[in-house]
Amino acid sequence: MSVQNKSGLTLFDKIWEKHIVQKIEDGPSVLYIDTHFIHEVTSPQAFTGLNKRGIKVFRPKQVVATADHNVPTLNQHLPIKEELSRLQVEALIKNCAEHGIELYGLGHPYQGIVHVIGPELGVTQPGMTMVCGDSHTSTHGAFGSIAFGIGTSEVEMVLATQCLLQSKPKLMRINVEGELNKGVVSKDIILYIISLISASGATGYAVEFAGSAIRSLSMEARMTICNMSIEMGARCGLIAPDETTFNYVNGRQFAPKGEEWNKKLAEWKTLFTDADAVFDKEIHINAKDIEPMITYGTNPGMGIGVTKNIPALNEVDAKEKPYYEKSLQYMGLEAGSLMKGKKVDYVFIGSCTNSRIEDLRMVADFVKGKKKADGVEVWIVPGSKQVEAQAQKEGIDKVLADAGFMLRQPGCSACLGMNEDKIPAGKYCISTSNRNFEGRQGPNARTFLASPLTAAVAAITGEVGDVREYLN
Amino acid sequence: MSVIINAEDEKKKSLTTAKFQSERKVIQSAAVPIELENIDTDQIIPARFLKATTRDGFGKNLFRDWRFENDDENKPVKDFALNNKIYSGKILVAGKNFGCGSSREHAAWAIKDYGFDAVVSSFFADIFKNNALNNFLLPVQISDEFLQKIFKAIKEDTNAEIEINLEAQYIKILATGEQEGFEINKYKKTCLLNGYDDIDYLLNIKDKIEAFEKATA
Numbered sequence: 001m002s003v004q005n006k007s008g009l010t011l012f013d014k015i016w017e018k019h020i021v022q023k024i025e026d027g028p029s030v031l032y033i034d035t036h037f038i039h040e041v042t043s044p045q046a047f048t049g050l051n052k053r054g055i056k057v058f059r060p061k062q063v064v065a066t067a068d069h070n071v072p073t074l075n076q077h078l079p080i081k082e083e084l085s086r087l088q089v090e091a092l093i094k095n096c097a098e099h100g101i102e103l104y105g106l107g108h109p110y111q112g113i114v115h116v117i118g119p120e121l122g123v124t125q126p127g128m129t130m131v132c133g134d135s136h137t138s139t140h141g142a143f144g145s146i147a148f149g150i151g152t153s154e155v156e157m158v159l160a161t162q163c164l165l166q167s168k169p170k171l172m173r174i175n176v177e178g179e180l181n182k183g184v185v186s187k188d189i190i191l192y193i194i195s196l197i198s199a200s201g202a203t204g205y206a207v208e209f210a211g212s213a214i215r216s217l218s219m220e221a222r223m224t225i226c227n228m229s230i231e232m233g234a235r236c237g238l239i240a241p242d243e244t245t246f247n248y249v250n251g252r253q254f255a256p257k258g259e260e261w262n263k264k265l266a267e268w269k270t271l272f273t274d275a276d277a278v279f280d281k282e283i284h285i286n287a288k289d290i291e292p293m294i295t296y297g298t299n300p301g302m303g304i305g306v307t308k309n310i311p312a313l314n315e316v317d318a319k320e321k322p323y324y325e326k327s328l329q330y331m332g333l334e335a336g337s338l339m340k341g342k343k344v345d346y347v348f349i350g351s352c353t354n355s356r357i358e359d360l361r362m363v364a365d366f367v368k369g370k371k372k373a374d375g376v377e378v379w380i381v382p383g384s385k386q387v388e389a390q391a392q393k394e395g396i397d398k399v400l401a402d403a404g405f406m407l408r409q410p411g412c413s414a415c416l417g418m419n420e421d422k423i424p425a426g427k428y429c430i431s432t433s434n435r436n437f438e439g440r441q442g443p444n445a446r447t448f449l450a451s452p453l454t455a456a457v458a459a460i461t462g463e464v465g466d467v468r469e470y471l472n
Numbered sequence: 473m474s475v476i477i478n479a480e481d482e483k484k485k486s487l488t489t490a491k492f493q494s495e496r497k498v499i500q501s502a503a504v505p506i507e508l509e510n511i512d513t514d515q516i517i518p519a520r521f522l523k524a525t526t527r528d529g530f531g532k533n534l535f536r537d538w539r540f541e542n543d544d545e546n547k548p549v550k551d552f553a554l555n556n557k558i559y560s561g562k563i564l565v566a567g568k569n570f571g572c573g574s575s576r577e578h579a580a581w582a583i584k585d586y587g588f589d590a591v592v593s594s595f596f597a598d599i600f601k602n603n604a605l606n607n608f609l610l611p612v613q614i615s616d617e618f619l620q621k622i623f624k625a626i627k628e629d630t631n632a633e634i635e636i637n638l639e640a641q642y643i644k645i646l647a648t649g650e651q652e653g654f655e656i657n658k659y660k661k662t663c664l665l666n667g668y669d670d671i672d673y674l675l676n677i678k679d680k681i682e683a684f685e686k687a688t689a
């Protein structure tokens with residue numbers, strides 16, 4: 001199946017092989033997991049399972065917990081009003097205490113969306129295997145690690161044994177070469193890639209992102225790309241670590257220090273795909289072909305350049321038509337029509353895709369001195385307490401407030417509509433999150449996915465627009 | 473709105489139910505068709521129902537927003553397959569890329585809890601497939617062609633019986649006798665047939681895991 005290397009090794013191979021405890025004949029491998037993130041929604045049943053078996057967490061020091069999916073984003077200092085949410089968060093507190101797991105819960109200065117805090121705390125490091133009961137664990141692959149989402153039974157497995165049974169995925173490399181156009185950011189790159197290969201185009205694969213356009217990106221921008229690799233079905237996404245990576249990790253709370261740092265650094269520098277390594281599939285993309293992107297449908301593969309028309313019915317494959325028509329009907333959009341100029345009711349800037357300090361800076365730079373459009377509600381939800389604190393330090397909070405935006409407290413918020421932050425039925429929301437599924441942001445809510453820049457344009461104008469018209 | 477079932481019930485049910493059910497090596501049943509591609513786990517079980525801390529009771533909210541208008545149980549969407557009385561059975565048949573999106577295992581729990589023992593599609597998202605297997609819900613991946621044949625067979629006769637034979641790894645439309653093989657890795661097959669779970673396996677090799685830790689520290 002996968003590469004049997006007579007030739008060189010890929011980045012993925014190098015990390016994978018190092019973590020194999022045992023191979024089962026005609027079956028999966030036992031993969032050792034370095035770091036396990038947990039949160040309140042997908043862990044309670046796993047702890048119940050452990051308790052039933054009468055066992056404790058095997059390596060509690062390798063587990064990091066936070067509360068993010070189900071927490072309110074206003075008045076976090078007060079008890080959670082919604083009873084079931086409160087019970088779930090309390091269950092996490094109790095489980096962590098019982099098993100000796102470090103919890104960055106509500107009120108903790110490190111609390112935030114699990115995929116935002118791991119990297120910013122320096123917990124996420126190159127060469128690691130990392131899992132979490134959350135599909136966007138792929139985010140951490142930006143550091144050159146194997147990081148993927150798992151289900152609750154698997155959370156239980158890792159809690160119990162720090163291992164997982166895994167079959168090796170096939171390997172794909174996506175090369176993005178050249179310089180990005182003005183107004184095009186990493187979110188546009190990944191939306192473009194998914195629109196090209198579809199929401200299932202990488203299922204069964206681990207995807208390495210490479211090429212000069214990827215190399216040129218900051219760590220935060222790389223995280224946005226790996227974050228959404230799950231949206232094309234990929235098991236994980238990863239990018240070889242380089243100076244940008246090392247500089248980012250260096251000095252963070254849980255990063256190696258002193259001698260340990262030098263040792264690790266030497267190891268990390270071996271983490272790249274050998275020149276003669278072979279992938280099961282390879283895709284080449286020219287950065288110049290990428291425009292600011294917007295989605296029009298109900299999966300992240302249904303995206304187009306912001307100046308393009310939604311595909312006409314006769315451009316859609318016959319087999320896909322029922323899905324396509326249902327999707328446009330849900331979105332209240334006409335096949336063949338133009339996305340540019342579509343009115344929006346809400347703007348959501350947040351989620352583990354785009355809620356980091358660079359995203360907030362990008363938005364603040366754009367809106368400085370401008371006002372939000374009438375009738376549009378704008379929510380900015382920072383990814384973590386640290387992002388929030390940094391935004392305050394830089395005065396970003398003031399810029400956004402002056403523009404009429406609402407700055408909320410850290411959490412997943414309207415990305416998944418689990419807490420009270422929901423988009424009302426029938427309303428349009430331009431969102432920097434990662435999923436435009438039916439009902440994702442609330443029952444019958446309609447989502448356009450876009451970059452923070454494109455979202456900022458919508459906040460100011462009240463409609464889908466081309467950010468390039470506003471840049472000089 | 474989610475049901476919370478108390479810990480006692482949870483204990484009683486526990487893994488043994490799943491293990492018991494898995495002893496059926498052959499599933500023979502009519503099937504419920506949802507002829508749509510890219511059915512994501514947010515549709516299978518919307519996020520607002522993920523607040524429970526047990527594994528039970530999710531079947532009630534399976535495909536919640538496709539089943540009911542405006543979240544109102546008194547307003548079932550008549551032609552949605554789960555509400556349409558002409559369909560029944562333990563097999564769910566759906567279009568390509570089933571189970572994409574969120575990793576929530578609640579999706580597999582909901583399908584199983586509703587009463588399905590197998591899901592048939594021409595393509596499954598990875599995480600969903602693992603979650604299904606870990607809950608003794610059999611994901612049967614077949615060719616696009618054969619999937620269309622099954623949809624056709626159900627269209628012609630909504631009671632058309634499908635046989636899924638895990639032991640021999642084939643799926644068959646009984647009315648026409650047409651069949652196709654499906655893949656499943658040997659280890660997983662053994663687990664399903666015998667009701668073993670991965671955690672038991674891993675717990676049994678703990679000394680190996682500890683040795684690995686020492687060697688790589």
Ligand code: SF4
Nearest residue numbers: 136351352412415416
């Ligand atoms: S922000 Fe959204 S995608 Fe990210 S972890 Fe939270 S719910 Fe999942």
